[in-house]
């Protein structure tokens with residue numbers, strides 16, 4: 001099941017804390033994207049996550065949860081993506097919540113469905129940067145060094161370059177990808193049209209498209225064809 005991610009080129013990330021109408025959700029789920037990732041950095045609850053999962057489950061595509069809050073873990077997703085923020089000095093976001101989660105859920109954890117993500121947070125203005133106290137002032141070599149900690153030392157299956165809310169530096173993305181042996185490179189942030197989607201998809205293995213779904217649905221849908229058309 002974990003191998004599901006190996007074929008993904010395009011993923012929509014839906015935020016349970018945001019409203020999406022049925023017709024918009026239908027368009028997103030029928031767009032040809034490879035998967036829906038459910039998650040956000042703030043305002044995610046058990047209730048709004050169950051609601052979104054049940055609506056996405058009417059469609060055939062994979063639906064995974066990116067866990068950001070232990071109170072909002074919901075059974076029934078295809079995979080559980082677990083962020084570990086590498087460029088923070090606060091161990092809470094590297095292993096603290098994770099330790100707490102394993103203590104709390106213990107034998108209930110479906111480990112065969114759990115995929116760890118080595119997060120590198122690079123937009124200083126993103127909510128996730130503030131929440132985790134990430135050191136976002138990294139040059140490409142420094143980002144690539146964190147990526148290699150994830151890829152080579154920790155053997156994580158995913159390195160996630162997170163520019164949430166801003167389009168990132170593609171030279172950094174390229175350099176990070178070149179530094180990886182086995183991890184898949186996810187890129188997310190500021191993909192607001194087909195051109196940016198194509199550019200990011202040329203540098204990363206998988207692109208994640210988030211906020212534009214809520215800001216301009218037509219542009220969001222155009223990102224799918226740019227990658228998979």
Ligand SMILES: CC(C)=CCC/C(C)=C/CC/C(C)=C/CC/C(C)=C/CC/C(C)=C/CC/C(C)=C/CC/C(C)=C/COP(=O)(O)OP(=O)(O)O
Pocket residue numbers: 015039040041042066067068069070073074075076080082083084085093094097098099101102105108109110114119126127128131132162164165210211
């Ligand atoms: C079914 C069942 C019992 C499952 C058990 C769940 C499970 C797999 C448990 C294993 C135990 C475990 C390892 C748990 C870890 C749980 C946990 C809370 C870890 C912390 C994760 C973390 C570092 C969170 C910090 C925030 C973060 C990185 C969020 C990622 C998502 C993100 C960046 C979204 C973007 O946010 P958005 O709201 O869109 O922001 P903008 O405003 O910029 O748009």
Ligand SMILES: O=P(O)(O)OC[C@@H](O)CO
Pocket residue numbers: 013162163164165166187188189190191208209210211212
């Ligand atoms: O919302 P955007 O900026 O598209 O970013 C997508 C995703 O990486 C957020 O976690």
Ligand SMILES: [Mg+2]
Pocket residue numbers: 015040164210211
């Ligand atoms: Mg968002």
